[in-house]
Amino acid sequence: MNRGFYSAAAGLLTGQKAVNVLANNVSNVNTAGFKNQSTIQSSFSEYLIARLSDSNKIASPDIGTGAYMTVNSAQFSDFTQGSIEETGRSVDVAIQGEGFFLVQSDTDGEVLTRNGQFEVNENGNLILPGVGRVLNSNKQPITLTGSDFTLSSNGRIIQNGAEKDALYIATVANKNELTQVGNGFFQSPNGFQQAATGVYSLIQGSIEKSNTDMTTEMSQIISRQNNFQSCSQVLKIMDRISEISANQVGKVG
Template identity: 25%
Template structure:
């Protein structure tokens, strides 16, 4: 009897985590560069139920398999590009990224989620481009939130105060007011006369973005850059920096509300099962136990 109780309880915990994940996505709908997170649920291993006969020499009669519930194993981000909107603010930047991967002389046809599975089941993820920033501990981080501004020292920083780095891994310090500078598609700065200032944004490409670790404030870290395939943007790769624009979050409000209601209904259904087992156990202990 208790197997069903444990299964229903596992279902409640799984739906609670899905609910929390979707709520986080909805709360960040208006966060520039935010990438939605999807909770992945997996089932516990099935067990084989058998009838024990109790007699020597007799084999157990197999009844069938029993599924013992599900659990929310992990949360995976979706790096699908959000809508690029014009802000007309000189310190706002967006990355338009559609980096191709060539295999057997042809571009890999990635699906809408940025993934490709070949006939042998091998998975290839589409590389993603990021602004390269530095936190207050001097550690390298990556972000798609391009809502930058100048701090009190004239350094270009993110909305969370992280330093925006150039191709020399140095903080970008514009030599003129930011509204007098222009930035081309490669992230190179030009003054009001169109002369290069000598600084260029460091755009990093992560070949396997699933190795990115979300840290909050719209930034990601990588424990092993070589494993994730982190490298500077190479000539010919389809990634462009656009000034006076921001990338909105890639959260779909309609789908998020649907997922939220689905998780709520599933949670309620599992809670009803728990209540049923609670009443059954109450009868077994307080009523049948008296006989």
């Protein structure tokens, strides 16, 4: 089979994946704490070598002739700080600096997030709506007597003049190893630890906005769509060439 079919098809698949990720970024531009996503593409030969071995003595870029198709080898999260927006709500909290809030998700267990749009439910639990209960420094649910409280910059919750609880702020050794389990929610395969004082500052009455740049995302979507359409046209042309070759070239009489 003509190798060009594989190259064009690979371009369609990688292009569609990239557009899906970019569209998800745009749809979450107003999601607090959302971290921009992007796909990492490499040639099939590079991806195969990386999967076979990490040793230069074993792996070689010369794996024979063939079409150097592209594959979506990974997905990257941009953890740069988003802008801080004041809301005036006592239950809204933004992290300035390093760290993540720790939330006991109803579906995925403990998850890390920068989304601090909290609420206090009917049971007095501090929750992230639609996700689960926010955990304290002992990894236990936080229980309050209402939304009227004061939060210090290091996470201590003061209510009715006394320290009621403290937020768990988590850090990880390598953010690139985090696994995304939802829009703005992550899990760490190698675990996490409580953040040291001084690497972060909590701001009550504010949220961290998404770090997605709409102008950049829209321009990339247009570029990716044009590439997708080009690959689609190439695939149609090659299919037509194959049809002519099979039905007309070499036809007798």
